[in-house]
Amino acid sequence: MLAQARDTIPSPGALRGGLAMDLKWDGYRAIAFSPARPDGPFLLQTRRGSLIQDRFPDLAAAAVQLPPGLVLDGELLVLNSAGTMDFEVLQRRAVTTTPRAVQTLARAHPAYFVAFDILQLGGQPIVAEPYEQRRSRLEALFAGHALSPPWTLCPSTKDPAVAREWLETWTRTPGVEGVVCKGLLQPYRPGAIGWLKVRARQTTEAVVGAITGTLSRPRMLVLGRFDGEGRLRYVGKTTQISTTAAQQLVGWLTAASVGTHPWEDARFSTAWGNRDVLDTTLVAPDRVAEVSVDTAQDRGVWRHPVRLARLRLDMPVNDVPTV
Missing domain, CATH: 2.40.50.140 (Nucleic acid-binding proteins)
Structure with a gap:
């Protein structure tokens, strides 16, 4: 699901059911598929449909934390040697295919997957559920399975004042671009432009x-x-x-x-x-x-x-x- 650019945070009535606002990251949008069975593969798919899990072995190894049949929508981020988010290093990791170089980069610049939506749970699609319910499931997933980095839950708020504070202060941090606004009653429609994004x-x-x-x-x-x-x-x-x-x-x-x-x-x-x-x-x-x-x-x-x-x-x- 995609977002249309706006200059300012919209009114609560702009999307169905009122607004939830997530932080917007400057990374790679990706879909993570946990293994459907213990010996199954972990998959990481870009917006263009490419599978890049071989370039992120640290995420693949951490997939043991995830329950089977899970599909998450989120953002890939990478830290540089200074410990800050770095898009250039993320690009390097995403295009490196030589196994030895892949492992070296993974050790030097760990990747994180910031989850902001859940599309399938226990092998069952839940895209038809309203966003508010999907968000509750996502929070329960992180709490119930004690998910820890590299799996990270995206901050979200229903308070426009908090979202404006994010725009004014959090975006000074490299890797944070703004906020994405979602309707609380919106289903997830793959490929549709249904969300709104506000960049600082x-x-x-x-x-x-x-x-x-x-x-x-x-x-x-x-x-x-x-x-x-x-x-x-x-x-x-x-x-x-x-x-x-x-x-x-x-x-x-x-x-x-x-x-x-x-x-x-x-x-x-x-x-x-x-x-x-x-x-x-x-x-x-x-x-x-x-x-x-x-x-x-x-x-x-x-x-x-x-x-x-x-x-x-x-x-x-x-x-x-x-x-």
């Missing part, structure tokens, strides 16, 4: 390095920041720019002279994790954009499109935060 956002600045569209009608901005050696590094791109906002950019962005732009050989994907390439026009990297961003980053790159607020004509590019 902040305002910051970046250098405009390229555009899609034309100088007379920019469609998106491709953004960068300078590193410690003065090189302009790609950090993200905006959502589609409105006609009104595009008009305000006209005249302020100029095409880069041939041989002068640090991105002349660069290619930018249409979306994070996508191999399709954007058709871009390089512009002189002398303008600063004020943007609204969420907390999800991968090596300094915002994984989700950012929102343009305005050009900061008063701000020199050297005052933009570095990467």
Whole structure:
């Protein structure tokens, strides 16, 4: 089941039966299948349907805690050597297949499965039950079987004030993005967009390095920041720019002279994790954009499109935060 983005926590009547709000994590969404019989396999499936349990032997070994015939929906998280959640290390674990390297990573960077829904219990599907009842079953599962890490119960609340506190404070912790709102009477509908997600956002600045569209009608901005050696590094791109906002950019962005732009050989994907390439026009990297961003980053790159607020004509590019 999927979630639609919202800017703020909705009113209680936005979803059936009132709202429950879970913490939203910056990890890998996954479905965990406990073995149906003692000698059966533990399975870990991604949103795209790939089975990745061989890359997480620590979770597979911990599956002995789970009762048979259990299916959990949740988020995969990994800790780095500093003990904080780290998406880059999680990515490395998810794509590593060499057995020796898999074991080394598992020892150095343990994985956790944060369960936020239960889809099957004792071999019987319970997706038709309302969320409130499924949540009670999930809490009873953790209590009755004394589940311990790497199995972790996702925090949940019915109090909007608590959820707002999570948005304001908990999202300062790496790995916590915001909250997901669910209707207490909602069944679980696989693949349907029935939940609502609210990511914590902040305002910051970046250098405009390229555009899609034309100088007379920019469609998106491709953004960068300078590193410690003065090189302009790609950090993200905006959502589609409105006609009104595009008009305000006209005249302020100029095409880069041939041989002068640090991105002349660069290619930018249409979306994070996508191999399709954007058709871009390089512009002189002398303008600063004020943007609204969420907390999800991968090596300094915002994984989700950012929102343009305005050009900061008063701000020199050297005052933009570095990467």
